[in-house]
Amino acid sequence: SFEQFCINYANEKLQQQFNAFVFKLEQQEYVREQIAWSFIDFYDNQPCLDLIEGKMGILALLDDECKMPKGSDEGFALKLAQTLGGKEHFEMRRMSKDSFVVCHYAEKVEYNSLGFLEKNKDTIFEELLLVLQDSKVPLLADLFADKPSSVMSGDKTRAMASASTSMPSTPVKAARNAAGSRCPGTPATPGSLSRQQQRATVGNQFQQSLTLLIESLGATTQHYVRCIKPNDQKKPFACNPRRIVEQLRACGVLETVRISAAGFPSRWTYMDFVTRYKCLVHSSTLNKSSVQDACRSIIEQVFADKDKYRFGLTKLFFRAGSVAHCEKLRGRALCAAAVRMQACIRRWVATTKFQRVRRAVLVAQCTVRGLLARQLTARLRRSKAATTIQARARGYLQRRQFVQLRAATVTIQAWARGLAVRHRARQGAREASAFVLQRAFKTLVLRRRFVKLRWATVVAQSQLRRRLARRGFLQRKRE
Secondary structure, three states: OHHHHHHHHHHHHHHHHHHHHHHHHHHHHHHHOOOOOOOOOOOOOHHHHHHHHOOOOHHHHHHHHHHOOOOOHHHHHHHHHHHHOOOOOEEEOOOOOOEEEEEOOOOEEEEEOOOHHHHHHOOOOHHHHHHHHOOOOHHHHHHOOOOOHHHHHHHHHHHHHHHOOOOOOHHHHHHHHHHOOOOOOOOOOOOOOOHHHHHOOHHHHHHHHHHHHHHHHHOOOOOOOOOOOOOOOOOOOOOOHHHHHHHHHHHOHHHHHHHHHHOOOEEEEHHHHHHHHHHHOOHHHOOOOOHHHHHHHHHHHHOOOHHHEEEOOOEEEEOOOHHHHHHHHHHHHHHHHHHHHHHHHHHHHHHHHHHHHHHHHHHHHHHHHHHHHHHHHHHHHHHOHHHHHHHHHHHHHHHHHHHHHHHHHHHHHHHHHHHHHHHHHHHHHHHHHHHHHHHHHHHHHHHHHHHHHHHHHHHHHHHHHHHHHHHHHHHHHHO
16 A cells, blocks of 8 residues: 555665664774774665655656646556666566565565555645634644744654654645645635645655654664564464564664674773773883873783774774673772772771870870879878968968958949949939920820811811802702
C-alpha cells in the first residue's frame, strides 16, 4: 500500500542517517587522524533513496501522474516500468502489471500500485476547509488555521518524529493539515489558500517533512536503540535465532560490531590521557617536552604490543580492552599510593601518641615536685609561727578599724543620697501637677473651638437647606 511505501521510505532515510553516523563518520575520523586503517565495505542505501526520491524517482513519477488529467494507477505502473526498468534496486512483476518490487536495505518488498494516486492526492474540497476555518468553535478554527512557514516547518519536524511509529495514518493527516491552512482572523475567500498548498501531494509533503526530520536529527546528539523481536508470534519465552539474525543484519548491528572489532573504539585526547594515566610511570621517566611525547612515553611502558594503539593527530586510538588494561594498572598504582599514604598517616598517629604520653609524664613530674615544695613550705611556716600570729593580729586590728570607718562613710552617703532623692521627688510632683493643669486647659480651649465650629457648620447647613427648599417650593409653585 501507499502507507507502507511511505513507512519503508522513512526507514530507508533513517537507516542512511544511521550508516552516516556509525560507518562513514567512523572511517572519516580515522582518515582525518591519519590512522592506518583498512576500509570496511558496507551496504550503502543511497541508490535505493535515489530510486525513491530522485529527479525521476518513484515519488516524482507519482506526482507527475497525479497532475495528468486522466492519470491512473495503471499509467503510473507503466511509467515506472519504462523509466526505472533498468535500475538495480527496481523490478517489475511479469505476471502482474500493477505490482513492482523495491530492493530496500533490509529485503525486497513488493508493492501494488492500486490506490497510489488517490492516496497521494488526498484532495479536500476548498469550501469544506473554508467552512471549518470560519467555525465559531475556537478549537476547529485553530486546527485548520494557516500557520506561518517557520511554524509549519517545526510542526512538520515534530510530526515526523512521531510518524516513524504510526506511519499509515500520518501522511493523510499531514496533507489535510497542510492543504487546509489559513491565517487566523482573516476572512475566508476562495483565494485564501495558496496554489502551492493546493497542488502539494502527500508524497511531496512527506518527503519535505522527512528531510526536516533528518536535519533535526543531524543537529542533535544521536543515541540509537535497536529493538529486536524474538519471534513473530509475540509468544513469551520463545526465541527464533534465524529471525533475530535477520533483524540484526537488516538493522546494521552486525556491521557495527564488525567495525568495532576491527577498529579502535576507545579514543582519548592527549591531554586527557596524560592527566588520567600519568600515575602509571615514574615522573623521572616521563617526557615532559610535549603532551604527545608524554603520552608516547606512558604507552611504550604500558603496552608491549604496538597493535593495541595508534597515534593520531589530536587523539589516541585503542583497541577493545586496552583502556580496561590501563584502568587495571591505574587501580594498582592508586592502591600502592593509598598504602603509602596509610603508612604516613599511621606514623603520624604513633608520633602524636608518643608526644601525648611524653606531655603526661612531664605533668606527673611537675605534680610530684610541687608536692615536695609544698611540704618544705609547711615546715618553714611552722618554724615562723610566732611571726605569722603577730601579722594576723595586726591585720585583725586594722580590718576592724577599716570596717568602722566604712560603716560611718556609708551612713553619711545614705543620708546625702536620700536628701537628693526627696528633692527630685518633690520637683517631679510639681512638674506633674503643672502638666495636668496644662492638659486640662488645652482640652477646654479645643472643646470650645470645636463647639463653635460645629454650631457654625450647623447654621450654614440650615441656611443652605432652607435656600434649596425655598427654591424647590417656588419652582413647584410656578409649575
